[in-house]
Amino acid sequence: MSDYTTTRAFLEALAEGGVKYAFANLGSDHPALVETYAMARQQGFADTLPELIICPHESVAMSAAQGYAQVTGIPQAVLVHVECGTQNIGGMLHNAAKGRFGVLLYAGASPYTQEGELFGSRNEFIQWIQDVHDQRGIVRGYTKYDNEIRTGHNVKQLVHRALQLARSEPAGPVYLVGPREVMEADIPVQQGHPEQYSPVAPAALAPSVVEDIAGALSTAHAPVVVTSYLGKDPSAVPELVALCESLALPVIESVPMHLNFPADHPLHWGYQWNDQNHNPLLENADVVLVLGSDVPWIPTKNRPSAGARLFVVDTDPLKEQMPLWHVPAERFAMADLSTAVGQLRERIEREGVDRGLVEARLASATAEHERQRAEQVDRERPDGDTITPEYLVACVRDAIDDDTLVLSEAITNYPVVNQHLRRNRPGSLLGSGGGSLGWSAGAAIGAKLAAPERTVVSLIGDGTYLFGVPSSAQWVARRYGTPSLTVIFDNRGWKAPKMSTLSVRPDGVAASMDDFNVSFSPEADLPGIAEAAGGAWGRTVGVASELKGVLAEALEVVRGGRSAVLSVHVPEV
Template sequence: MPNTVFKTCGEYLVELLAAYGVDTVFGIPGVHTVELYRGLPNTKITHITPRHEQGAGFMADGYARTTGKIAACFIITGPGMTNIATAMGQAYADSIPMLVISAVNGRHELALGSGRLHELPSQRNLLAGVSAFSHTLLRPDELNEVMARAFAIFNSARPRPVHIELPLDVITASAAHLKLPIVAKSSRPAPSPDSIQQAAQLLAQAQTPLLIFGGGAADAAQSAQALTERLGALTVTTINGKGILPPAHPLSLGSTLPQRPILDLLRAADVVLAVGTELGETDTLLFDSKPELTGKLIRIDLDPEQLYRNAAPTLAITADAKLALEALNTALVDHQPLTHTVAQAQNLRQQLQGLLSSTQQAHQRVIAHMRAVYPETMIVGDQNQPVYTGNLTDEPDTTHAWFNSSTGYGTLGYALPAAIGAKIAQPKRAVISLIGDGGLQFTLPELATAVEQGLALPIVVWNNQCYGEIKRYMQDRDIPTIGVDIYTPDLLTIARGYGCYAIRAESLSDLQVQLELAYQAAKPTLIEINEAQALHW
């Protein structure tokens, strides 16, 4: 029976999470966090137990990317926080919301260095670099305000992880006097009318415009497509912006920004409109330089600082992408679109396809067959060679249907737990984890979580018994390939040991058959692809 007289801060916290609409928590209980679990049965919040705190963070990441909803992570003091820091770094780099709740040693023990269990000199400072903010709750009375700050960032600013830590004596302190607030969802900023008029005038006068839509515009796909067609402008997306334009849209150049013809197009454009993108090196693959622009640059972003990074704008607009694009469409309602650009786009697409190597074309075929089994298939990738090719070539039929860890922070092992989070969030949707044999070994134990949850999740493993992309990078620079040829165990046997189905695909048609079976299964299926064979499929 719940104690209605004495309610702890830990119990109140889970009630507060439920009030904000949080319905899923990823966490591994520990002696410092068990008091957070006392109140969970009194809510409708589902708890998922990963096998590593990094997995918890990646699952929360995949959950948020596919639904826009916030998942919380309950993480123990010390090693739990250092474990989840990598996942928070990936989410921070890719602007993904995540709420990390942790314990910390008692208030009277902080920063004393007295050797307490899990003690760090400053846990909050450690996490500050991978979060929008990291806060130590010193009194239960602060919790409503701090949670409101967190959700204000999630809802109206550039979304990133937030970390709230509760000292052990605060978790168990009385919160019986606290009342759940009326949750008011904050809105995102709209653009100023003057800036929209300036942008519309620049775009209306442009003869060679180029539109770039990033992940920040992924929830504004309809408005982005309308603007593309209203202008008749050539358009590219970043990796996280895939799906903003439908496959083979006549003005779409896909997510091919790193390719030389598109970089040349960027340099030659008289006006570039960049919406919700960093224009960073993982978008352009310009590792030693920044994008070259000779024309005018209009940038739209939620983050005012980001407007000035990597490429200086002619016009900077701090605003929500959807609101800004809607306003631009209204301002340009009578504009006559360019007509020559459709043929130009077709020629460029043929040119770009011709630039792919035979290996990349093999990757392209594999991914196309993966996507063809079900509509709106979500492919969650790691850092491996097929994913790098797919970043250039894959054209999903909706947004949030292709994402991976090669963007931003660039972590290995992401694809399996992130796909688990995505599948938990959207159980009726086809979700695939696409990962290499090296990356899988970073988070292999999360197979147990997928089995435990009974997820019909195909895990497609590109097996080349090495860190293939790094090996190629070393070979291209005449560097001895030390440390990249790794021992890869029998992944099929291991997967079966975890309780998964496991099979090796022998052809493209066989891959599709195995995917169809995996979607109907009551547990995950590991599908191994041998690289040496697949390159000849």
């Protein structure tokens, strides 16, 4: 055995490609990885490899890597055990894929020899059981790229290509597998050339598309912008603000997983989630520009009028991974959103606008913004001693600063968080990007590693908290010094299935009997899980008069270096 193996070259390539952390759940396919890290510490080359973050559950590892990428834009690595570990990251892989976040996922594979023909041959019974026909097929519906490492002689090429694909928009997860014999093999020292694998440069709109969209927006009487993830790139937010101010374009955020437009701006026209009502702001629009959105509206509930002119600009304008999707737009354009918005703004400034028309739009948009804000303020009062979700979010808003990084996984309270948290700083509010619950538990770890100077606060549901494997996540946070505050909207149940049932069968038997099978009775001690597993500060509060004081105490604990979990009793589901 030499000091240089395929595994060492693999880990070096990760570091060369900007991977600072490898979130790992180890198994029988990883002896070379364990040996390489031990050798690195012994021989003094540990700083050439990613730091290993041990995660007792794969979903925590995957969501932590995603959280880091969400804050920095740089993919990190997740190392898991063969096909079992691969399957355990399933839900979090969905989030990374649907949210378009780069993550490099690596799994070993069962050794392909069984008689000792090669070093690393099978020597444990589990290696026959874990040998499956198509391990890479497990994730192929969710990854941009998958490949097998067959030799160490080109392993750095494979890693750098995988990272290039993961970072190029639309970004997404990639998957590599390596059998034990290959990863254990001695090879000559490999040279990496990461500078040859830069992500694809941002794409711009064609001039004719710029003219079409800018012309429509300039002459419209009631235009509106709809966006969901433009703020994935924080630099795109001020570009959108500048464009909207030049034309008095109001903005609706539909299913937002990022801060896409400052909440306090007079052109902000609120949010859409699973609203089961018509939206007159959309219905009355004559031009709608969709800038980065998978679900700009729900066609059966709140679509624009049939006569509206619709335009779609997106890094993924046709949603190629969605079998059923359509927006009746007259133009679909693939472009980097910040670049496209800048092009539109430059064209508007160059050609000029009808100032009278713009001023009329601004007055109308500001009046609508102020009307919404007044309604929101009215809902921010507690109901006696009962803590309402609106009051809870208002208290959190008043307790944190603009620099705080907030992760939202509040599910049925998603709209409440957006409406009442009122974030204005780009990059300060993040969601999972997908529909698999439990992301925030690991994402808070990744976010804190990415921005150790910032306070991290997660606003989540009680079901979401349990999905996040809190015992594992809190242990990881304690071991690696990534404290955060978790605030739980504890309604002692699973409200989302109840709301889904009522939206389809409002007069059904379940509704008439209030029988939805969603209760979490008997109640679990949610903070107690974090106290036991991670040494966290924990508290449950159910009285409105106590909430502000307890929140202040929790934040002081977190800023002192210890995680905190606050379960807040809101009205029961």
